[in-house]
Amino acid sequence: MQTQEFIRKIEDRTARVGVIGLGYVGIPLVLEFGRQGYRVLGFDIDPVKVDMINAGKSYIKHIGPERIAAMVEARLFEATTDYARLPEVDAVLIAVPTPLDHHREPDMKYVVDTAKAMAPHLRAGQLVVLESTTYPGTTEDLLRPILEAGKGLIAGRDFHLAFSPEREDPGNKHFNTSTIPKVVGGLTPACREVACALYGKIIGQVVPVSSCAVAEMSKLLENIFRNVNIGLVNELKMLTDRMGIDIWEVIRAASTKPFGFMPFYPGPGLGGHCIPIDPFYLTWKAREYDCPTRLIETSGEINTYVTEWVVEKLARALNDRKKAVNGSKVVVLGMAYKKDIDDLRESPSLKLIELLKDRGAEVSYHDPHIPRVPILSPMRHYDFHMASQELTAQFLASQDAVLVSTDHSSYDWEFICQHAQLVVDTRNACAGVTGNREKIVKA
Ligand SMILES: NC(=O)c1ccc[n+]([C@@H]2O[C@H](COP(=O)([O-])OP(=O)(O)OC[C@H]3O[C@@H](n4cnc5c(N)ncnc54)[C@H](O)[C@@H]3O)[C@@H](O)[C@H]2O)c1
Structure with missing residues (x-):
């Protein structure tokens, strides 16, 4: 696999980026690559969203339509529902939903569907990065075999595979996609090198880690940290309410x-x-x-x-x-x-x-x-x-x-x-x- 050739394409901005899942995470990524002069092809299963993008419109309130329209008019951004166009891009960043099912267990349907749709169209030399939040092991144990089954291409040998968690915080006035450091773990050192080179073009600080699983787990640690601490103050709120103490004053102190x-x-x-x-x-x-x-x-x-x-x-x-x-x-x-x-x-x-x-x-x-x-x-x-x-x-x-x-x-x-x-x-x-x-x- 031509790792250095890929990096050269990233350097001279001839690499074309694909983003799968044009939602709260996908669109800001597209815009950042566009800002740096990369051509982006967006994939989404929702034809309404695809049509809106190609008409230069936005369906996300905090993202002004003019930013999308400018990219579309400059022919830097196009959206499609057609996975057969996957070979047109060099890098594929996946940002599809990872919700819970009715039993509050991981619903991997969107990731699996995406991988199955990609597999027959995967091209040797491409970089695939999963960005969706998920459990440690997803990239290697779930995504990798589905992608490899398509055309017999082997991850780490015929195509690059990496995981990089998304830390987008919609509405945050202090941080945006380019100023939030990005953790990157690759299947192999070469996978990581290519992924870091790509993200390094749009993000100020890239943080390489030793594996996809470490990157997957780091995202969960960040969010579990918040969940547990919010649980703590909610518990204390219910207690202090009974005690006649104002929890907000306590936190301030x-x-x-x-x-x-x-x-x-x-x-x-x-x-x-x-x-x-x-x-x-x-x-x-x-x-x-x-x-x-x-x-x-x-x-x-x-x-x-x-x-x-x-x-x-x-x-x-x-x-x-x-x-x-x-x-x-x-x-x-x-x-x-x-x-x-x-x-x-x-x-x-x-x-x-x-x-x-x-x-x-x-x-x-x-x-x-x-x-x-x-x-x-x-x-x-x-x-x-x-x-x-x-x-x-x-x-x-x-x-x-x-x-x-x-x-x-x-x-x-x-x-x-x-x-x-x-x-x-x-x-x-x-x-x-x-x-x-x-x-x-x-x-
Ligand atoms: N929203 C956030 O602030 C945020 C922050 C950090 C991480 N994340 C993670 O990022 C991932 C994406 O979240 P989001 O908020 O952007 O979701 P979203 O629902 O806004 O967007 C996901 C998009 O994926 C599309 N999609 C679903 N299945 C598809 C398929 N098979 N092929 C192509 N497109 C498909 C949907 O139509 C939708 O447009 C999730 O794993 C989420 O946990 C989200």
Whole structure:
């Protein structure tokens, strides 16, 4: 395999990059390669997305259509559903979903389908990099045999194979694709060298590691670290609430320690495509080794339970006002799983709405970034259709409770607390509100 020839193509920017899965991860990667003058061919099974891209449009709110349009017009970016075009590219970066199935076990369907679609079209000399978050061993034990079965090409000999976890953080104003260091593990040293050379063109710092499994595991460690620490503060929140201690003040005080402490914040439960899901990729794999992962399982349980705790807290606050949840009007503020983005995957707001509806509440929501749910395609676990309400003084006053689930920056908390009857706040969003404090219940 011509490793040096490949690197020369990367250096002189004649290498063409393929990105499979044009979503929250895939599109920023495409744009970075485009910015550095590489031609990119994007693959997606969703023809609506492919058509939108080729028409220069964006379906991701924080990515302006002008950036896609500029790349398309410069003939640097084209999208297709046709895997037969795979030989046109030199490198193939795979960023397809890795969710959980109904039994909360890894759903590798998208990775397997992608590998099967690629296999008959794989070309000798290509570089294949998996970027999807997954359990250690996926690249070598799952992806590799499917790719090799296609045309009999051998990974590490006839084509390069690597894993590089994605650390994209949509909506983060301080870091973007090019400034977030990228960990890269290869099947062989040559695989790693080629992958590092490619990523080095778009990313400031590339971090080579000794194997694909180390790279896979490093991503899980990062997200499990967050999951466990959020579980810890959620547990402490439920305890300190009973003790009459404000957890937010406690965290503020502890954060003044200049070393050995890093603040994490409680909330209504975990959301997003990573933190609630990724730990279960490892706990599933750990079972194969008969090795318990108690801490990870427990934090998962706490972070799931805290959503029910919030509903209980709201029920008590209504009860204190001589009202039942059944028949009460509750508006949930913020549908996205975190502030200032339009992504509602695994959002705790969805679970809150479901739990409140189960108890007979009349539930509505407001989100400046999500005018309706579902957004594009049906939701995996929920089956309701709702539209965002306008947050007028009259509407707020008509609600028995306002439940703050996501603290988008655009919310005017003074206005909300002024007109609402009751505000149940899971984000400490109303900390700065001066008047109407008696209406605010922290949850
Ligand atoms: N969203 C994030 O912030 C983030 C951050 C870090 C890591 N990740 C990981 O990156 C991976 C991708 O996540 P995402 O958020 O970009 O997902 P996404 O749902 O936004 O995008 C995935 C895309 O893959 C396409 N797809 C599915 N099956 C395909 C197939 N067989 N062939 C071609 N295209 C196919 C889908 O149509 C979709 O457009 C996941 O493993 C996720 O855990 C995501």
